Amino acid sequence: MDELLMDYSEKGRIYKNAEELKRARKQKPKKVAVLAATDRAGNLLFKKFDGKKLSSDQIEQFLKAKMPKDGVMCSSNKKAFKKVRRNVIKHKEIVTSNRQKRGIYSLSTVKKKASEFTNWIYFKFRGVATKYLQNYTMWYVVMGKYLTGKTVSNTGRMLNLASSDRWAWYRYRELVNITYVN
Template identity: 30%
Template sequence: MQSQQFEDILRSVPLMSPEQVNVLHTTLPLAANTVTSNVQAESRFLERLKFYFDQHPVCVRCRSAHVNRWGSKDGHQRYCCKDCGKTFNAMSGTPMAHLRVREKLDQYVECMDGETTLRPAARRCGISLDTSFHLRHRLMTLLENDSYGQLSGIAEEDETFFHESHKGDRKLQTPRKRDARSQRKSRHAKTEKKASVPLIPVMVACDRNHHVIDAVLKKVSTEELQSQLEGRILAGSTLCFDAHLAHEHLAEKLSLTAKTLVSSSGERVKEGIYHIQTVNAYHSELKRWINGFFKGVATKYLQRYLGWKRYLKTHMFSIEGFLDQISIHWAYQHITWSYDHFWCLKRKTGGVPCQKHS
């Protein structure tokens, strides 16, 4: 409301009749309660966001720290970069940009405990199934690439496999073969069909202190395993794995002590303490969670679910802790997202940023 309109209302109060004054008294508490409830619905989320981001606000375009406050919009503090003139807020360029259900976010976080599927979460929060899906994936994207310390001491590494899945994809280009239903009646046809489904390798490494590293691989090779583990295991640690060609020179390239277990010959434990049972137990738990509880997930989203499971495994889940994790992630990781997003737009439009911002 403009200041002139507010002054007109104040001047009209002495001229009101007793009935109008009673209506005004009845209306004001309702309006105050509505404003208060809206603020409280967002406060837990916004307070953390403002606290962490205001410590070191950085331009999402040129990564400059020379920024000024630039008013606010929709409850978010905006900033303006002195170098490039870009205006932004704490969520610009992040998976949470343009979020329209901020008041539902705190409530939806309760459904990120790993034990609630999309439909119950939608009913609990009073949102549509589509909104529930997008909220979950926005939150999972924040956890997808988070790392929680390096592996140390005795570490274990092994791969597991998931069937390629196009769950939820309504634009599949491969049509169903004719008489596919009749062919499924044959046991031989079932075996051939199951064997023809591509397998997606997933690497998991963990130590005895409950630190976990995981990644979806294109193929199981020494080079790809090295790229995923390099710098994430302390030098001098011991790495346990099974006998595989991709593991032969992995420990040497990572400057680690190797302990190879030949599972085919029944070797389960070496020297009484070296084994890969911890990582295999994690594989079993992960598969029960993805294939059993969620009835499978699309391959394109598999890395997000790995990150979500990693967070649940390495943290004691709580609403406050999860909100803190989200806020810290925005404050310190949004720069990378925004910069990558900026370059992606430049590539699509064929533009080239100036030398100052390159």
């Protein structure tokens, strides 16, 4: 489990006048917190939170809903994660980025997926508007889970279907089963 800080963006916004545009350019760039998590089975979870940093309360709510009682959490040494360790997860084994326990737990998998995600957002789309960031995170999770291997990810078709038709997921499943030759 790790925290990503992504740039706040109002990409595509139309400003009313030049003064408003100048004021927006002068402001210091803001950040948006995204929590990245994965498990040994390869399931990914990216969740966008309001605010520029994760709080321990947000992480605790996330863990209650997603993590089993006997699970092991691997996290970095950030302040919010330390508070969660002290308050909630006393009975769970905690492994930080500096140490490994029994040689099988580390943060490298999560950091790799987070790095791939940020590269995908910034290089494929040249950044996205923050209000749509959660949608793009879900798109990335679906691509990572279902569109790997020799299947070409025709995600534009998938998104058009999903937005216009209630039977889209059935058609999407048919599209996923089609293999293309590269």
